[in-house]
Amino acid sequence: MSTTTAQRTAAPVSMANAGYRTLWRWHFYAALFVMPFLVILAITGTLYCFQPQIEPLLYPHRLIVEPQATPTLTQDTLLAKARAAMPADAAAVTAVIAQAPDRSAEFIFRLADGEKQSVYVNPYSGEVLGTLSVEHRFIQVDRMLHRKLLLGKPGELLMELAACWTLVMIGTGVALWWPREKTTAKDALVPRFALKGRALWKNLHAVMGIWLALGALAFVLTGLPWSGSWGKQFKALATRANLGAPAGSWGGLPLRSTLPGTQASIQGQPMHHMDNAHDSKMESMPGMVMDDLPLPITPWAVGNAPVPASADTRALQALPLGPVVALVASLGVTRGYNLVLPASPSGVYTVSYFPDDPQQERTLYLDQYSGAVLKDIRYGDYGAVSKAVSYGTSLHMGRYFGVANQILCAAISLGLAGMAATGCVMWWKRRPQRSLGAPARERCAPPMRGWKSGLVLLGIVFPLMGATLLAVWLADRTIFGRASRQAA
Incomplete structure (x- = not known):
């Protein structure tokens, strides 16, 4: 009778925890790959957030x-x-x-x-x-570490993969934390410091993770549009759907190209209003886009936008820098911007204004001889996706609402680094000798169709991640699977 009773009482517990080890196993694999990169992202991201305060102290x-x-x-x-x-x-x-x-x-x-x-x-x-x-310079090295580990394209792809696998880590982490049986909301959301040993580290890891999950998700989703592989494809798709860059920035009609009034001049030189972007002298220079220009950063919406060309009138003298700055001020952009100088007789003055408030973003192209505004691209000209990315970028960089935004980003970033530390401690305390230490596979795991569908969907949306998901699944079935069954 005692055996039968024990089996009956154990059955609900077993059912309640069905699939737990499967989720834990995938959480382990995701964290194993992500955590080293997460520490680097946390430290470099925090430093980059405080660029306005750090650089004046350094130089x-x-x-x-x-x-x-x-x-x-x-x-x-x-x-x-x-x-x-x-x-x-x-x-x-x-x-x-x-x-x-x-x-x-x-x-x-x-x-x-x-x-x-x-x-x-x-x-x-x-x-x-x-x-x-x-x-x-320090901040630029920090930024390149954050984006590509100073390894060029391979590093950029690694960071993109780490961001994608973070989504798996977040999803499985939330599922593992989800209150089971008689767990109260307080136990799930408040650390229990009365615990000892590995149980304390596990509790701290779970509670920290659930508080940081939303911020980590926001970091991933706002950072991926800037990635070197998926981000470029996403931008191209948004543009084809008329949700990304404005049509005028891709070689169509100029945007806001007519200045107020009927005539203006700079140092006695007339400025002609350019209303027709299809003139042969107005076509964009082949291959030259905003991201090719010597700018520290440009708005996401116009990064791949072709740069127009000045009418190559070598008989005229190019405008000096001072009058151009005065013209830009008259157009409403007074300070805090980068002005790229013409690099050829057909080059243009390019103004890139990338302020904290995304709605004030501005990109201007000025003819170097006449001062004519060839294109004037503003936030209101962006597609819906580009508007969302602009806000996400400002929040991601800690710029949108000042110091409070910086502190919030730093707290999330350093909290995620703390998650990496607690996860390593938990693994160290339970690690088996001469083994990876992945959680044992369940003997009778449930189908978990929703979880599998989610992984397939992630693999389709992020093809690079899909390839690694398949590789991990095969390794788990062949190499790590044998060790797991032996351990079990």
């Missing part, structure tokens, strides 16, 4: 100047000072129009070997404050 003598009551020197004078400090074969490619009166003027030059260097000039005195390598 105060280059970036920071004493504000003065006297007017600043003209942009052309400052550019000439910067040019004099560089080798004769260096080409000025970008002017960074400062956002605050205590910031130096920055000009980016491309050297003969292809390297880019920033030159910093005091806007009040014209004193050259120093230079910095664009590629090797």
